[in-house]
Amino acid sequence: MTALRGLAILLLLQATGEALARALALTMPGPVIGLLLLLPALQWPLLRAPVAAITELLLGHLSLLFVPVAVGAVTQLGLLSRYGVQLLVVITLSTWIGIAVTALALRLLLKGHDD
Amino acid sequence: MTDVVQLWVYLSTTPLFGLTATLVVYLLVHAAHERLGRPTWANPVLWSVLVLGSLLLATRTPYPRYFAGAQFVHVLLGPAVVALAWPLWQRRAELRRRGVALLLASLIGGTAAAASAVALGWAFGLPDEVLRSLAPKSVTAPVAMGIAERLGGVPALTAVLTAVTGMVGALSARALLNTLRIHDWPVRGFALGTASHGIGAARALQVHADAGAYAGLALGLQAILASLLMPLVFRWWA
Numbered sequence: 001m002t003a004l005r006g007l008a009i010l011l012l013l014q015a016t017g018e019a020l021a022r023a024l025a026l027t028m029p030g031p032v033i034g035l036l037l038l039l040p041a042l043q044w045p046l047l048r049a050p051v052a053a054i055t056e057l058l059l060g061h062l063s064l065l066f067v068p069v070a071v072g073a074v075t076q077l078g079l080l081s082r083y084g085v086q087l088l089v090v091i092t093l094s095t096w097i098g099i100a101v102t103a104l105a106l107r108l109l110l111k112g113h114d115d
Numbered sequence: 116m117t118d119v120v121q122l123w124v125y126l127s128t129t130p131l132f133g134l135t136a137t138l139v140v141y142l143l144v145h146a147a148h149e150r151l152g153r154p155t156w157a158n159p160v161l162w163s164v165l166v167l168g169s170l171l172l173a174t175r176t177p178y179p180r181y182f183a184g185a186q187f188v189h190v191l192l193g194p195a196v197v198a199l200a201w202p203l204w205q206r207r208a209e210l211r212r213r214g215v216a217l218l219l220a221s222l223i224g225g226t227a228a229a230a231s232a233v234a235l236g237w238a239f240g241l242p243d244e245v246l247r248s249l250a251p252k253s254v255t256a257p258v259a260m261g262i263a264e265r266l267g268g269v270p271a272l273t274a275v276l277t278a279v280t281g282m283v284g285a286l287s288a289r290a291l292l293n294t295l296r297i298h299d300w301p302v303r304g305f306a307l308g309t310a311s312h313g314i315g316a317a318r319a320l321q322v323h324a325d326a327g328a329y330a331g332l333a334l335g336l337q338a339i340l341a342s343l344l345m346p347l348v349f350r351w352w353a
Contacts (some may be wrong), residue, residue, distance in 0.1 A: 003227035017197070018312060027346035029261035031196035032339060055201040058194060062313060063160045064141045065192045066256040067167065068133075068161035069187035070278065072271025075178050079245060079272065082335045086239040091252065091276060094232035095283045096291055098253055098310030102224025102333075103297045106305055109216035 006054030009047060013037050123174075132176075133184025140166050155285045155318060160256075160278045192257040196338070199255070203335045206328060217305065221336040222307040222344075228253040229345065231279055247349070248272040252280045255312040258338040265346045281314025288315065289322075300325040308333030 016037060018030030026033065043046055058065070073080065080087075119183050126132055129203030144162045151157050171181055182189075203210065210217065227251050236246050251259040256277045263273035288307045297303055305325030307315035320327025 007194060010197045014193045014197050027265060027350070028342045029196070029258065029265070030291070031193045031261070032258060034193075034197035034340045035200045035203075035335075036339065038197055039203060039289065042204045051198070051201055054194070055198040057204070058191060058198050062195055062255075062257070063145075063158075064137075064163075065188060065195055066260070066274055067137055067141055067160060067163045068182060068189040069166045069271055070165045070256075070274035071137075071171065071181065071185070072178055073275045076134050076269060076272050076275075078153040079269075080241075080275070083239075083241055083245060084239060085338060086236070087245075087276065088279070090232055090235045090241070090249065091280050091285075092283050093235055094228055094264060095253070095280050095310050096287065097231040098224055098228025099284060099288055099291055099306045100295055101227035102220055102314055103292060103295060103302050103306035105223040106216065106220035106298065106302050107297060109212065109219055110299075110302070 002050050003053040003057055006050035006052070009050055010034070010038070010054060010058075014040075127326050128180065130184035133181040134187050135184070136167060136170065136181070137163075137185045137188050140170075153321070155282055155314070158278065158282050160314075161282065162248055164275065164278070192260075193244050196255075196257050196261075199335050199338060202331045206332050209332065210326070217332065218336060218340075220235060220297050220305065221309055221333060221340055224306065225253060225337050225341055229341070244268055245272065249276055250349070252276045252347055253310050253312060253337065254341045254348070255338050258342055259312075262345050266349045277312065278314070281311045284311025284315040285318035288318070301329040304329035305333045312337065 013034035014031050017033030020026065020033050021028060021030045038051070042051065119300060141159065141163045144166065145159045148157045148159050157181055167181075170176075171178065183244050190276035231332050233246050236249050241249070244267065247266040248263050250266060250268070251262040251273060254262060254277070256274055259277045260270040263270050288303070288311070292303050292306065297306070300323045304316075304319040304323070307319045307326070308330030316327065316330035316334050
């Protein structure tokens with residue numbers, strides 16, 4: 001029951017997020033707006049137990065949730081077989097760049113911050 | 116024999132097929148992943164996609180027919196993204212203490228990952244829609260797919276590229292960060308979470324609790340920043 005109440009809370013916030021995105025022509029996806037709305041709302045203790053319960057379930061199996069769309073890759077086999085090698089090289093290099101730049105930047109920023 | 120064929124024809128046209136196949140294949144792949152000791156190469160998303168994709172191709176099931184059932188799993192992505200607020204809330208003390216540094220690092224690192232991907236992809240002559248699908252690949256998959264849609268990319272392609280990005284980061288981060296002589300656990304975790312989202316965060320959590328916590332934080336910040344900024348940048352660029 002607690003988890004179900006949590007799901008209702010998340011769906012309400014997502015719906016609010018979608019509505020705001022439409023109404024204000026925001027570029028942010030509705031669920032991310034819902035996330036930003038939920039963050040301050042968690043100050044309210046009444047929300048915490050239900051949200052914690054449903055979060056454990058949803059985030060514990062987050063991988064399952066994006067399988068249906070990822071299977072859509074079967075509709076992109078032409079692209080994947082044609083550019084597969086290039087994509088793998090691009091992904092590998094850019095991921096290394098991302099990790100290295102983030103780590104070096106954060107180390108520098110924390111050095112100034114924590115001292 | 117014809118009865119079996121007819122039964123299959125019947126079942127494969129109901130939404131029951133897509134939903135059941137998704138859950139059963141995921142659970143089997145997940146169990147295998149656990150039994151093998153959770154190696155990164157056995158990533159459940161990638162293998163679920165390989166098995167289900169092969170199944171669709173072998174049975175000549177059109178993707179929309181599969182999705183008619185699988186969409187009941189898919190709709191839960193929205194609330195799951197909203198739920199990312201919970202881990203951020205739990206680490207609000209860290210956020211308050213080091214928020215500015217973390218936000219800046221997330222912004223710089225996320226930009227480096229996305230910009231280098233688009234630039235390298237462009238240099239390799241990848242078509243425009245592939246570049247647009249590639250840009251958000253360091254963001255957690257559900258948000259990355261939403262961003263790709265807004266950029267004019269292909270969400271399904273983004274989902275696959277995102278999973279591969281996560282695996283590359285999880286497999287190579289240790290060697291890369293050791294080479295750079297970065298030994299601080301929070302910094303290592305944050306870098307992995309920024310560039311390799313949930314798959315990276317799961318790996319970070321296996322190695323060290325602090326690294327895992329900061330990777331989770333990085334994943335949430337990256338989702339917020341990327342969905343805010345990427346559509347704006349692309350609108351200006353395109």
